Every structure is written in C-alpha cells, then in structure tokens.
Amino acid sequence: MATDLKIDYIEMPASDFDAVQTFYEAVFSWTFEDYGDEYRAFSDGKLDGGFYRSSQRSSADEGAPLVIFYADDLEAVEKAVIDAGGNIVKPIFSFPGGRRFQFTDPHGNELAVWAHS
Numbered sequence: 001m002a003t004d005l006k007i008d009y010i011e012m013p014a015s016d017f018d019a020v021q022t023f024y025e026a027v028f029s030w031t032f033e034d035y036g037d038e039y040r041a042f043s044d045g046k047l048d049g050g051f052y053r054s055s056q057r058s059s060a061d062e063g064a065p066l067v068i069f070y071a072d073d074l075e076a077v078e079k080a081v082i083d084a085g086g087n088i089v090k091p092i093f094s095f096p097g098g099r100r101f102q103f104t105d106p107h108g109n110e111l112a113v114w115a116h117s
Contacts, residue, residue: 010047010067012109013054014040019085019106020051026084027077028069057108066102067111074099074115081113 014020017040024030024042033041041050058064071077074092081103082088089110090102100114 007047010049012049012051012058012067012107013056014051014107014109015053015055016107017051017053023084023086023106027080027086051107057104057110059108059110060102061110064110068100069111069113071113071115074101074113077113078103 030042038053060066086103092101102112
C-alpha cells in the first residue's frame, strides 16, 4: 500500500537492461522483473522503480534529480561500485554532516552514496 505524499517509484533511463541489472544486483542487491524490450522493474525491498529504454542519461550537471543512497560503510560501497563496473565521478568528499561520493552506473546515470562523518 502506498503512503500518501511519499516518493513511491523512481524511473531511470537505460539502453542495456542486462548491464544495469547486473550492476545494481551486485552493488545494492536489487531484484528485477522484466517487462519486455522497453522496461525492466526493480525493487530494493523498500522502494520500487524501473528502467525504461532510452539513450538519455540522468545527470545532476544537466539538472536531473540526484538519487542518493545511504551506507554504513562508504568505502566498501565505493569499492563495490568500481568492482561492478561503475565510474566514480566525484571521489569521497566531506560535507556538513557526512561524506559522500558520486558515480555513474554502466548506462551513465549519475547517483551518489553518503554516510555520517
């Protein structure tokens, strides 16, 4: 059951569903459901979403919202992103209240991970 006025679903572009599925399974343990050639849904256990077929990329520099994950062990997640084929676009840096890094997935979508200081 959806909770009123909470983010309920996120969609991102991807041209290679298998590559993004492999990446997000390896790094974040997401599960996937295939809906044909144009759409693949995912779940992280709390939030659902999907990838729609597109050559476009989600980039904060281009004005797209930045999806940010929380991690207890920031360095371990950064290593997992690299090992799974992601690209670090902003290495770990400090900001008031914590630290974070930004990365792109195999399609080129930009996301981030943060942790408390």
